[in-house]
Amino acid sequence: MVNAETLWRDLHKIRQEAPLVHNITNYVVMNTTANALLCLGASPVMAHAAEEVEDMVGIARALVVNIGTLDAPWVESMWRAVRRAYERGVPWVLDPVGAGATRFRTTTAFRLLKEGRPAVLRGNASEILALCGVASATKGVESVHGAEDALPAARELARTYHCVVSVSGEIDLVTDGEAVIRVANGDSLMPRVTGLGCAATAITAAFAAVNHAFLEAAAHAMGVMGMAGEMAAEKAAGPGTFQLYFLDALYRMGEMDVNERLRIEE
């Protein structure tokens, strides 16, 4: 059961507890991700060195693994972090950025999904289709499919790998293989800003840190993203100013905003 009340409860919890979220993420979005987490109320930390990722996971309440600008040493660190997260019961969220675009990305993402046991897999439709082995055209890191096209693949991945799958799109889909939650918030400017998908992943991790019912956590995160996007779009004159109003909205979002705006459907 996910609604404005459960979302507000967990958003409030993040702001009270400021959970430490450890991010192994791509260069493009590190700054935006850190700011999104800070504005939400969480405590971000970025660390990628093999020498320290296990220590950092050891004090974190959630982990993000995002392959947006991966290379071999980073993949090694991702594995160390993921193993430690599994041992400690720290939930982690996988963002398979660009899966389908190159073999290196598809293979790395697939192995992390299969052997790494993420709590949530969060990607766009093209990435989810690629991970399911569905022949899929991709365009770099952008989706060329609607979220609904990826629903059967998302369900199958969720069942096979015992995780929640969260697919962003005009209407976001979140599924644990059985239930499907749809989130209809958002704005058409969002795909014009780099790193909002990556921010969605980090925010999913923050919600997972305070609520281990991951289907709920993933849906709450997409709701917050979409609502902040709408609040930002009301002020923005383009994708540049949108970015900053989006961060402001994460910071300012109140109970009334959530009650009035959330459009979620189970």
Add this chain to the structure above:
Amino acid sequence: MVNAETLWRDLHKIRQEAPLVHNITNYVVMNTTANALLCLGASPVMAHAAEEVEDMVGIARALVVNIGTLDAPWVESMWRAVRRAYERGVPWVLDPVGAGATRFRTTTAFRLLKEGRPAVLRGNASEILALCGVASATKGVESVHGAEDALPAARELARTYHCVVSVSGEIDLVTDGEAVIRVANGDSLMPRVTGLGCAATAITAAFAAVNHAFLEAAAHAMGVMGMAGEMAAEKAAGPGTFQLYFLDALYRMGEMDVNERLRIEE
């Protein structure tokens, strides 16, 4: 022949076709570059791993190689990408950030220019002078020369390496060794924002993706940069807010803006 009409035609083409532009660029500007390309209408992707750059060039319509925060493994990946681009006929643009400041940068940039066959070399005057072997003082990554000082060097490099050379400055110069195009758009706030030179390079690649007449493509790119800078400066209270209005301007630039503002001279 370059004018408001040709520029608008190609800008429109970018927005229609959203060409995938593969960037191997520096850490400082990855976010800004991705956002500039998205606002322009192109599809950016960043990828630097030796394991995947060839695959990524394989689906891209243009490549950016920017040495702003280079190191040995990245240089290796640049070579792989550049070779693949040459094989596939994908135009690529070289930004020799900081050439002249250290031997490592000068040597790397010079070899990429000499052996890598870029379609366009885009830098500031100090960088172009350094690549031409003209004894040149530099100040890190900033130019200490006006663009016009670098015209003879730019012409010589263009002729020797069969590429277009684009030199940013108060008045930008673009040359193929014979013709020289001058673009007089821009604003004095622009050098106060990091990464606008790198954005110019990425935008040059986007224009080169849709128009293989690279002299035109390079001139169109500098025109768009300068006009967006003017549109941003009208609203900005300093270099901070300028950045966002600049991105908004790239997104909003219409045919009338181009007709009214473009100051280009062949």
Add this chain to the structure above:
Amino acid sequence: MVNAETLWRDLHKIRQEAPLVHNITNYVVMNTTANALLCLGASPVMAHAAEEVEDMVGIARALVVNIGTLDAPWVESMWRAVRRAYERGVPWVLDPVGAGATRFRTTTAFRLLKEGRPAVLRGNASEILALCGVASATKGVESVHGAEDALPAARELARTYHCVVSVSGEIDLVTDGEAVIRVANGDSLMPRVTGLGCAATAITAAFAAVNHAFLEAAAHAMGVMGMAGEMAAEKAAGPGTFQLYFLDALYRMGEMDVNERLRIEE
């Protein structure tokens, strides 16, 4: 003696001389750091390759070493840069981001402090306590202590390692082991924006470049940070818009702003 007059004198000097500041810093804040230095009036350059850091230090007037996203090859480059800075008498500033959070960070920061001879050590209270070997809980890269809690540790580190220690907090502390300067400027939004601590470090380096009395330089930097934060907060609707107004404020700060706002106490 530090006051509005000395601060304005040195800020003016930075704007006149535009000293080149070489940064080996973390991925999260590279863009913000470069922009903060440009808005202040300095010339930033980022370079981390072992092949070039010595050359870059060779033309720089100050060096920043920030361990926010360190790994082994970067640490090797930090040492090269630091040794060269020592030989040339170039002041350098150490930011021990996240010291205390992992052994790798604590050890690396401690060795850089002990053997590298920074002019200024600039961190938050938790980091300073960790470096002093005081048992200290940390929360990733955020401080869980007030600056005043770290005063004895800061004094001890300053005396032992013959450097200035600058501790950010609601009231910033700067000490050379004897004198203590307190800066009371700032705003409560500042901890909600990623990288402002790192910006403080870079700005400290810029002031150190033009004034080798490092106690003064460090205090001037914290004053400028805090005043720019206040100026930004007057306009900002949240941490997103704050960032840009902060950069604008660095760029626009005039003598009258300094005279009216600076709250510094020796």
